[in-house]
Amino acid sequence: MDPQQIFTWVKENIILVVLLVACIGAGIGLPMFAASWSEEVQQSLNKRTQAFSEIDNLYKSSVTPLSGGSAKKVVINRELVEKYREIANMLRDDAQRVIEQAKQHNQKESTTMYAELFSEDVTRAQLETLPQQFYAKLQSEYLNLLSDLNAGSPLDTDTLVQVLEESRVRFMENKLSKPVDASLTEEQHTQLVRFMTDRRMSMLRGRAEEFGLYLDKETLGIPEFEAKNRPNVGTLFTWQWRYWVVADVLAAIIEVNGGQSELTAPVKRITKIEVLGLPIIGGDNKPEQSEAIPQQEDRPQPSRGGGAMGMGGDTSKNPPKREKPDKPKRDKGRTNSARGDNGPVISFTNREKSTLFDTLQVRMRMVVSTVRIPTILDSFAQNNFATVIDIDLKPVNKFTSLEDGFDYGAEPVSELTVVLETVWLRAWTVEQMPESVKSALGI
Numbered sequence: 001m002d003p004q005q006i007f008t009w010v011k012e013n014i015i016l017v018v019l020l021v022a023c024i025g026a027g028i029g030l031p032m033f034a035a036s037w038s039e040e041v042q043q044s045l046n047k048r049t050q051a052f053s054e055i056d057n058l059y060k061s062s063v064t065p066l067s068g069g070s071a072k073k074v075v076i077n078r079e080l081v082e083k084y085r086e087i088a089n090m091l092r093d094d095a096q097r098v099i100e101q102a103k104q105h106n107q108k109e110s111t112t113m114y115a116e117l118f119s120e121d122v123t124r125a126q127l128e129t130l131p132q133q134f135y136a137k138l139q140s141e142y143l144n145l146l147s148d149l150n151a152g153s154p155l156d157t158d159t160l161v162q163v164l165e166e167s168r169v170r171f172m173e174n175k176l177s178k179p180v181d182a183s184l185t186e187e188q189h190t191q192l193v194r195f196m197t198d199r200r201m202s203m204l205r206g207r208a209e210e211f212g213l214y215l216d217k218e219t220l221g222i223p224e225f226e227a228k229n230r231p232n233v234g235t236l237f238t239w240q241w242r243y244w245v246v247a248d249v250l251a252a253i254i255e256v257n258g259g260q261s262e263l264t265a266p267v268k269r270i271t272k273i274e275v276l277g278l279p280i281i282g283g284d285n286k287p288e289q290s291e292a293i294p295q296q297e298d299r300p301q302p303s304r305g306g307g308a309m310g311m312g313g314d315t316s317k318n319p320p321k322r323e324k325p326d327k328p329k330r331d332k333g334r335t336n337s338a339r340g341d342n343g344p345v346i347s348f349t350n351r352e353k354s355t356l357f358d359t360l361q362v363r364m365r366m367v368v369s370t371v372r373i374p375t376i377l378d379s380f381a382q383n384n385f386a387t388v389i390d391i392d393l394k395p396v397n398k399f400t401s402l403e404d405g406f407d408y409g410a411e412p413v414s415e416l417t418v419v420l421e422t423v424w425l426r427a428w429t430v431e432q433m434p435e436s437v438k439s440a441l442g443i
Contacts, residue, residue: 099427106385106425108251110244112432113137118233119432127233134236135225141243142222145250152211152262154405155203167199168192204407208262213253214269214367214406220246221273234281234436241360241429242275245422249273249362252383256376263409266372272365272417276344277358279440345390345419358429358441361389362420367396370412380420390419 064071074080114137116122117130145151169180175195176188184192223239225231231239257265344361351359368376373393380386394415398408430443 103425103427106423107428108248108384110247110428113141113240115432118237118434120435122233131230131233131236132225132227134240135223138239138243139222141247142220143217145220145247146215146217149215149250149254149257150212150259151215152207153214153216154407155207157405160200160203160405163203164196164200168196171195201402201407204402204405205263208407208409211262212257212260212265213262213267219270219273221275232281232436233434234279234440237432237434237437238278238281241424242278244424245275245360245362246273248384248422249364249380249386249420252379252386253376255383256379263407266369266376267366268369268408268413269367269406270364271367271415272363274363276361276363278360279437281436281440347387347389347421349387349389349421351421351423353442355426355443357426358424360422360424362386362422363417364420365415365417367401367406367408367413368416370414373414373416376416377418380418385423386420388418389421392417 062071062073112118114130114134116126117134122130171192172178172180172182175191176184178184178188221242223242253267253270257267262268347359347361366376377388377391380388394417396408396413396415398413401408426443430438433443
């Protein structure tokens with residue numbers, strides 16, 4: 001076919017030629033075009049996916065449950081916000097109730113005597129008269145503790161001797177039919193000794209049945225007031241604080257004794273009450289240095305003394321430098337008698353100085369029922385925020401005690417020396433606290 005004929009055929013079949021050329025071009029160009037188009041579509045889809053992800057993140061938020069646990073992705077709406085607020089308010093109210101109950105448990109019936117004496121608005125005239133009235137009230141409150149405990153003392157020696165002598169005279173005259181100064185046979189002497197022994201034991205036993213435990217005013221350690229050297233208001237407040245502490249630990253003993261007589265009560269006698277850690281306020285109402293309560297990390301071995309103000313840290317102007325060990329050393333557990341029954345002991349509780357509370361130590365020495373010692377120790381913790389941090393136990397010779405006029409009943413007894421770490425919440429102690437005491441405590 002010549003070119004003229006080809007041209008004529010193409011002209012007549014132009015549509016067919018165009019389609020043929022298009023098919024040939026598509027076979028070559030479409031793969032290249034499709035690859036480019038696929039990349040653009042993928043990029044577009046990625047952008048759209050990212051946009052949807054951002055919208056989803058805006059739609060949901062990370063919320064940590066108030067009850068704890070890991071955060072969860074949830075939709076923040078009005079219902080969730082109200083529920084969250086309701087639970088938060090409930091937890092806050094619960095926390096406030098716990099705090100208030102803790103305050104009431106710690107404070108109990110303790111109130112500030114003559115609160116106006118410790119007020120910033122106290123007048124000079126009040127400072128002349130209120131300290132004496134305060135001290136009279138303080139003495140009265142201490143003596144009321146003896147009444148609450150139903151405390152008593154053994155028979156006076158002179159009274160005991162007088163009664164026994166009268167009993168001897170009657171026995172000689174009535175039973176032996178002999179003058180008071182007559183000589184006795186060995187058998188008569190044995191009868192007299194047996195009678196006098198029984199009489200003495202009966203008197204001691206009858207006296208012990210009249211009260212709850214042996215305790216006298218001197219053991220309470222009531223501070224002495226000197227009119228010529230009148231204490232400042234800071235010192236008077238620490239006297240009151242000491243009374244709060246003493247009343248608190250004795251309340252635990254009242255509870256554990258349960259109104260029993262001394263012969264059957266778990267705690268039979270108290271021979272020492274010492275409160276450690278109270279600040280000492282100078283005559284100018286400025287804090288002086290006093291023996292501190294050492295902390296577990298202060299020294300590698302148990303020791304005594306050092307520090308200032310005794311509230312779990314040193315607040316003096318030039319505190320001694322201490323190098324803390326890598327790890328807190330544990331108390332080796334030596335007894336009070338081994339360390340000397342004086343000063344504060346190292347506490348294992350690691351209660352450091354806090355803005356919420358202060359700690360004081362109380363050392364008590366008691367004669368107690370040996371088998372009921374665990375109950376006695378537990379009573380201190382149940383009564384208030386107190387922890388037993390040191391203990392010493394010694395046997396008691398009951399025959400020697402009887403010679404001294406103390407009848408402890410039938411059960412075995414021991415001398416128990418215990419050191420308690422007591423916690424005092426500032427939520428109520430600072431309400432009437434003078435500035436000098438606050439300064440001493442670093443408040």
